[in-house]
Amino acid sequence: MNQAFTPEPLLLGGHRLLYQADYLKPEAADWLLAYCKGLPWVQSRIRLYGKWHPIPRLNCWFADPGLRYAYSGASLAGNGWTEPLARVRQALQQHVQLDFNNMLANYYRDGNDSMGWHSDDEPELGADPVIAAVSLGVERPIRFRPKGGGKSVGLAMAHGSLLVMPAGFQAEWQHGLPKRQGSGERVSLTFRYIAPQ
Template identity: 45%
Template sequence: MSLFADTPLQLPDAELDFYPQWLNAELADLWLQQLHRQTPWQQPEVNLFGRCHPVPRLLAWYGDAGIGYRYSGLYHVPLPWTPLLAQIRTQLVDFVGQPLNGLLLNYYRDGQDSMGWHSDDEAELGRDPIVVSLSLGGGRRFDLRRKGQQRIEHSLHLDHGSLLVMRGSTQHYWQHQIAKTRKPCAPRLNLTFRYVLDGDGFAHEQ
């Protein structure tokens, strides 16, 4: 199903598919509870302009052997796949028809946890990266803007059990964010699967 199947809006140079109810509520609830409980969450610090700042959310990196996670001079050795994460990965590989060997889990505790503007366009992700994003828990707004522009071009609400697939040239031309909000928000867990080309993997962080 196309992201924009129900609206005349089209994003040029982008390939996005959105499945608002990819998971039924019962299974989404179960996965959310199990992943929240099982994941060894971390909140690393990044160095920006000479000062250390904690990342505004909790995270964990899983992957095949040697598929690491590098950002701001830090390197995370991949955690081994748990039975549940291996099951989810298998389902998504079958669904999207492409291999996935790394997973960044982000846990947004409330509306003040966020992800800044970025593109997942690192060389280690290949020429046309695939990012498969499964949302569990409280819904959050997902914004898109053209690279080099300040105006938000389109926003999408990522709800419990929804799946967003970005591939093709999307990361070359577009940035996305999860902005802070003062509105009450239930905790949200986001699984972003991707394919890293080699063992010196990089997953975007800011």
């Protein structure tokens, strides 16, 4: 991991998102992507208009023991970390000077996998969560738009990059990852903090 945190700011509605394209060195990003492909991925389901549908991506969740997290109809319990992911978390916490006790990983197998507009604003994450996302694999643009609709803006997330969405951002903005024809594999590791109960 690079020692100096020298991100490029992205200003959205008074919020300063921090983006660092070279957070991981290429060989470290390659190794982590290969490792993540072997994680225990599942395809969760979401309830829409009274019917359950598989979400268009795979995911898995790692967290400190005893933590619980619910989103999109799924209820998860923390069972700890693998040793490599624990090292990734520790390095990230030192890098950004923030604490994280859980990580939701998403695996986009190809350009048909996507994530719709949403905010990471579940009650467990607190009133003003900070979200840090490490992107691995093919570059895909994450998009942002104000809640309630409006013009969207995009940010191309490079292999090995880091994006930090600051406190207060989730209350006013949504983000999503649209389908992208012909795109390859991408993994997103999103680190958060849940207040222990």
